[in-house]
Amino acid sequence: MKKRQIGMLLCAAAAAITLAGCGSGKTKTEDTKAGQESSKETGKESSQAAAGGDVVIKVFSNLPDRTSGQGLIEQTLFDQYMEKNPNVKIQVEALDDESYKTKFKAYASGSDMPDLVNAWGQPSFLDEVIDAGLLAELNPADYNDYGFIQGALDGFSKDGKLYGLARNTDVMAFYYNKSMFEKYGVKVPETYDDLLAAVNTFKAAGVIPVSMDGSDKWPLSIYINALYQQYNGSTSSKEIREAVKTGDYSNEAWTKSLDQLKKSIDAGIFQTGFETTDYATSMNLFTNGQAAMYYMGSWEMSMATNENIPEEIRNNIGVFNMPAVEGGKGTKTDLTAWNGGGHAVTANSKVKAEAIKLLNYMYQPENWSKLCWEKGVCMSAQNFSQYLTGKETALQLEFVDKVNNATSISGVTFNDLGTNQFKTVSEDASVEFAIGQLTAKDFTDKLAGAMKK
């Protein structure tokens, strides 16, 4: 009997050791995970530690590159804030868009959400998040003198309440290579027919007319949206919203835009295999001088200062908007532009007041707006005309000009106006239509079907 008891005891001890082994194994993986995350916390960590902050604000960002572009600006502002407020410690965790969205969901289902997060002022992202009560309400009156341009905060508002602030104004347009246009005697297209004529000229010369990132799909959706604006005129924004909501795509501007896109593709407007060309490759085609034009957003305006791009190309980049179509109500000043990414504070944050303070600090016009512009990174969603330095690149100024002279602005494009499901379906459909797998009717049917439960 005694023997047996000892045996049992030994067994229990063995089990305990094994379990302990498991336990320590687990903490170990957690440690490494924390290590990985902390390795992403760039900036002045040593000074943070020395300050021994009383308030810790956790930031979850979609700008993983903290040493250039918008990531650097975000980090610079955080560092400045910590210097001014020694009792505050800011911890940054940054992932790229796709991983960010996935982890955001994971955070959302737990109770420990970061305090300041990145958000997109588009229904496909924000609706669900607001409905789940994840974001803190902001006081719109706080931002009266922040100089946000008209409509910039619409994407972050729902039912009259404000939930976040928009970072940038994004404009979608054709970048073009000025010297190439000169060489082949092509003028900047005033009408869509001019554009198609230019396509023929470049095709004949063996140059890719427009470089398109079809692998990401959304540039094609935006192209359709831009054409729609040209056919339908300045009221497009409202009508597109209605169409997505009701599933009624009977407005003939849809068919006309789709037909025009098809016609352009048949004429060879995009490079062969555009449907599988990814972002970087499509950009390279343009920056290496293989393509005469590149359809992309204003966030790439830093091409003009990017020293990795050959000088004769980077100094010769111009930009034009989707040209007017025959029989369309739009003009070339009807911009395809929106205020997409931004920041928000989470509702259950333990340091909500502090996080909102940080948010407000970041968005004071002399911070985000000014820094972004001076570094030539992007155009903020605020009026930054007072920060013009006179040292801007021609490309930057062209964009400012476009925004200042816009007769109408599209707002968020159709692919981002529905649910996540709608986003994937409509973007897939855009490519499938472009490569001839769907007819215009199939396309609109798919879009209508995607919003139904």
Added chain:
Amino acid sequence: MHKLYSNKKVIFTLMAPGLFVFAAAILAPILLSVYYGFTDYSGIGKSSFIGLDNYKTLFQDSVFWTALRNSLFLAIGFICIQHPLAMLTAIKLDKLQGKAEGLFRCIFFIPNVISVAVIAYLWKFIYNPNFGLVTKVLKNLGFTGQLNLLGSGNAIWSVLIVLIWHGFGWGMLIYYTGVKNIDPVMYEAASIDGANGRDIFFHITLPLMKPVIQVNVTMAVIAALKQMETVYLLTAGGPGNETQFMASYLYKQAFQSYKYGYGNSISVMFIVICLISTVALNRIFAERGE
């Protein structure tokens, strides 16, 4: 001691840690997956139980069937193209002897040790219709048309070639070991009896390689069903959904459309299909084995 081991409590205590890990790390997630497969969970907020709706949608979802068909196509491609090639190469390699044998064995295995991400980008550039290797070579040979190897209709074949190329070395290495294990005395005896190369291959090499073939075919089928990373990086399932595979489609539904419920129902079907094919393969080989 014997008494100790026959005590059920002792057995349980000894088994508990293992069982616990299995239950927590494998069983629970699978059960959760089955549960979520019956809901319309989107990752955020509340979900409701919707019964078999996800499965009904799934059976009508043409992309799911495309994905399944692509997986089968890949499995057949592996079995009918990659493996015969791998086996013949292994046999040839065995006959080479000396330094050349080691050198070629190494060369054939190189694609296998390169990371999938590198492979995918490498081939993306080779296939690129504007500046890719294939286009350049064809142009120099006087071909003037446009060839879009990752375009509609071609993409699935291009993917197949990459996957065959990538997995070739692994299959070959296993066949090579199989060939090496065949007793050379057999070949000598057969030659003395007047058998030619063909006879030797069909009556000695092939039958003796059966266990190796069995392992290799099973692995090929599993690899085909599991295919995800290469195709995701190479075509992302495109153009359209032409090169979607089950795992990549699951990822797309769950992590791009954020239909976790639906994604889970795909994963349940995925498990079922994997189990069925494994059982079927075992049956086939078991019958042959007798």
